[in-house]
Amino acid sequence: MSKNLNDSVAVLTGVGPKKVAALNKLGINSIEDLLTAFPFRYDDFATRKLSEISDQEKVALKGTVATEPVLSRFGRQKNRLNFRFLIDHDVIMVSFFNQSYLQSKIELGKNLIVYGKWNHKRQSLAGIKILSQEANTELGGVYRSSKDLKQSQVKKIVEVAYNEYADVIVDVVPQSIMTKYRLLPRKEVIREIHFPTNQKAAKLARRSGTFEEFFLFQARLQYIKENQSINQGKKIEYDLKKVKNFIAQLPFELTTAQKKVVNEICHDLHSKNHMNRLLQGDVGSGKTIVAAIIMYAAVTAGVQAAMMVPTEILAQQHAKKLSELFEPFGVNVALLTSSTVSKVARRRELLRNLNNGVVNIVIGTHALIQPDIVFQNLGLVVTDEQHRFGVGQRQILREKGSTSDVLMMTATPIPRTLALTTYGEMDVSTINELPKGRKAIRTQWLKDNQMMSAFEFIERELRNHAQVYIVSPLIEESEVMDLKNAEEIYKKTSDYFDSRYHVGLLHGRMNSNEKENIMLDFKEHAIDILVSTTVIEVGVDVPNATIMLILDADRFGLAQLHQLRGRVGRGDKQSYCLLVASPKNEYGIARMQVMINTNDGFEIAQKDLELRGQGDILGNKQSGIPDFKLGDPIADLRILQIAKEEAHQVVSAEDFKQKKENEELMKYLNQTLLENSFD
């Protein structure tokens, strides 16, 4: 059978079932996986002079063994191998710990290259390994390894794979682009990254590899987009007059940015292409009303609309607001959450009404994606805070209306630089201004011991009829602790404000009726201070609330703090955010400072990224930034932009599929599409 990079690693010489299992555990299944499991750093094995190295540096030193090695044993299993080593005219001490097997290699008078960690004060080297004299590579790749598979074994297997498969590594990026950007052939890229000739060669190879990776990623996104717009979608012929009329009766005038995005989205609805659009706007910028207008437009065209939101509180809030808004227009809005679902009779009726088209708009949580929920004619799907839903969930909802248009909304902005990588396949609309009359929220950072002054400040504001949120510290590991905390703070707050003000408590363990009642009381100002866990984080809209007090603020991520802060400053009154935190390290302090310095969600997202490093943001799953093997979307932004432009041009060209030089790329795209690795 002919060799293929998709072959399993099991076919490699010397790789038995145990090693296969260990590789699989590291996420390596195919030869392709193995060849692209690149070293995450290199050890520099070029020999150095004693005069140029610094304390604790890892270095390779070349010299002569000056004394017989002495092996000392201590404890049950520990040992140390010591010998003196002559380097030019200096004698240093070398010690290997628990590597007694090296003894036979260390003979008096023999020339060696020893790699280890230098201790300047003691003039000694803690040996790591002995390098071979012939070693012509100056850089040694360091791989991800595991307890079942050591560094040296991974390296060896990669070597075997390269030797056996080098001949079938082909270039996927079209030749004209390879030439234009002087990219190295893929075969060379892989070789140089794993076994670099020198620093410079490794760097060049990485540059080519990064371009290739970004190019293929963008080509995939572009290809999906092209296919979607050709194959799917239907025209939603809304009634412009009715939509205009609806907008005219809103209690406020839309901001210029809102008008602009409404136009963009309406244009998509009307086109026969499938809509796949992201609406991003900072907290409180007025996305909900935009969604309402669009859903209304869909209804005037005779189709149903569904809106999926991440929390029950939010679903209730939206359903209430939209029902009121749509009532004069004869639009029927329904709420569907897991607690609606639990009441059998109500649920049955709702399902019937979705199926026979009596319900025009349904708002719900992920309960919307239950298999027995069937729409009569679903034409538009809106998801709010989409990063909280898995790709799969969104997909299921979309498929309930086979050709539904999709609008995703997010208030967690991704820095512009990354938006293009993450949402390359989507069109993006941005609301970049807040409604008129908003005053910038004033944020203050207080230390733990300043709680009393926070309470005094709150009391002054309460006298002026303010309403307050107090958010209890997040205890991610334990819901029970989280609740206990909130209850304790509720008690403290109630004690302090005694009977002068009404204090309420809201947490995730309440049933939906309790939650709804508390939120209603707060909205109607029957509650002055709402102590809450982070369940209020997203979307809650009570414009009269003007103070947000967050306890142990350094336990929250920046994006989350920004979301929480966004619960105030939603009306025309001056609002305040008080962050109580005594961070233990510089990182914590820097984060508090970011919150004080800016109210701009985009800027915060950017700072967040800088402070945490890309690795963390990925681990944190707050965003959908794809994981690249070589490229770093921030550091390599320039390459990313160029790759995107080129991929766009190549894939959207009319003769794309006919051109010979695109053959490999086409194969690659069709294969990845089949694997359905993207939504």
Ligand SMILES: Nc1ncnc2c1ncn2[C@@H]1O[C@H](COP(=O)(O)OP(=O)(O)OP(=O)(O)O)[C@@H](O)[C@H]1O
């Ligand atoms: N053009 C406008 N003029 C005045 N007020 C507006 C305007 N648009 C929206 N609002 C009001 O501003 C508040 C915030 O709007 P909305 O809840 O839609 O924001 P959002 O973007 O969804 O925010 P979040 O992401 O925080 O949920 C609401 O009370 C809404 O009625």
